[in-house]
Amino acid sequence: MPADLSARAGSGALVDAERASAWRHFLGVGGDAAVVAARARYAALRDEALPDVTAVDSSSDPLSGLLGDDGPAPGDDVWAKYHANVELRAEIDQDLERLVVEGLPPAHFLEATRRARMLDVLTVWASNHPDPGYRQGMHEVLAICCEALERSAGGSYEAGDAYALFAKVMAGVAPLYEMNKGQDAPVLRLCRSFRDEAAATLSLGPGFQAVEPQLYGLRWARLLFVREFAADDCLKLWDGLFALSCDLKKPLPALIGKACVALVCAAAPALADGDGDDQQALEVLMRYKAHVSPSVARVLDITARLADGRGLPPV
Numbered sequence: 001m002p003a004d005l006s007a008r009a010g011s012g013a014l015v016d017a018e019r020a021s022a023w024r025h026f027l028g029v030g031g032d033a034a035v036v037a038a039r040a041r042y043a044a045l046r047d048e049a050l051p052d053v054t055a056v057d058s059s060s061d062p063l064s065g066l067l068g069d070d071g072p073a074p075g076d077d078v079w080a081k082y083h084a085n086v087e088l089r090a091e092i093d094q095d096l097e098r099l100v101v102e103g104l105p106p107a108h109f110l111e112a113t114r115r116a117r118m119l120d121v122l123t124v125w126a127s128n129h130p131d132p133g134y135r136q137g138m139h140e141v142l143a144i145c146c147e148a149l150e151r152s153a154g155g156s157y158e159a160g161d162a163y164a165l166f167a168k169v170m171a172g173v174a175p176l177y178e179m180n181k182g183q184d185a186p187v188l189r190l191c192r193s194f195r196d197e198a199a200a201t202l203s204l205g206p207g208f209q210a211v212e213p214q215l216y217g218l219r220w221a222r223l224l225f226v227r228e229f230a231a232d233d234c235l236k237l238w239d240g241l242f243a244l245s246c247d248l249k250k251p252l253p254a255l256i257g258k259a260c261v262a263l264v265c266a267a268a269p270a271l272a273d274g275d276g277d278d279q280q281a282l283e284v285l286m287r288y289k290a291h292v293s294p295s296v297a298r299v300l301d302i303t304a305r306l307a308d309g310r311g312l313p314p315v
Helices: 005-010 016-027 032-049 077-084 086-097 112-128 138-153 159-177 186-201 205-210 214-222 231-248 252-272 278-286 296-308
Strands: none
Touching (some): 005 016, 016 159, 016 231, 159 186, 159 214, 159 252, 186 205, 214 252
């Protein structure tokens, strides 16, 4: 990898053609040999999660897995796996049908090949990660991974490449989808942490502190800010976050928390306009793009300074 790769990622200078390989490096996917291995692994996982029922022996029971019995009989497990993923695929496909990412054509992800590839990748990942399984919003994270790959390849790309990138991102982000731990859920702890850090760092008034941080922070953290930035800017933001995670050897959620503080910093003037009104603060934070247009470079600079201990930049 070029010596200046991280610096260019942090300054928004990566070009589309190098982004996929840069993300593989930052996320630890590996080089060419690892990419080939990842494709083979995805093919095996896909065959297991999405079996070809047309090739099943006619003596097997197509109702296996539907009758609430003690499990499939020998030879019926293919049908059981098939049925287990029918409802999952329907849920995912419904989300994909509505998928729109700002900065891309409204029907971009409705194109048949893109949609089918994403449906398979999400099904395979969820089948192999039953906790948390598929959750709404994961399709938006995958969408940015796919857009990076498509731009780098100049068109079509291997589904296994999308799975490998998505799986590495989700290795850090998936815990943020867990909600079975009450107030100790990782995403709620992250939300409280960045809210308290922002309040201690900035003069934001009582209105900001009165807004429960999970109301907006869940979306920010789980989707890696996909809805707060248009596609081009989101790609550049991810460039910088992945580079920081790699260079500082910090887990991705730690950088996401600092980036959340950076977004609050960028919103400080709009939050101050409310004179401590919690409704104004809620409006700004929930409809962030309508009130704040931070540059990616500024968000990444603040994120890096908070992450490495330098503190906020001088005003």
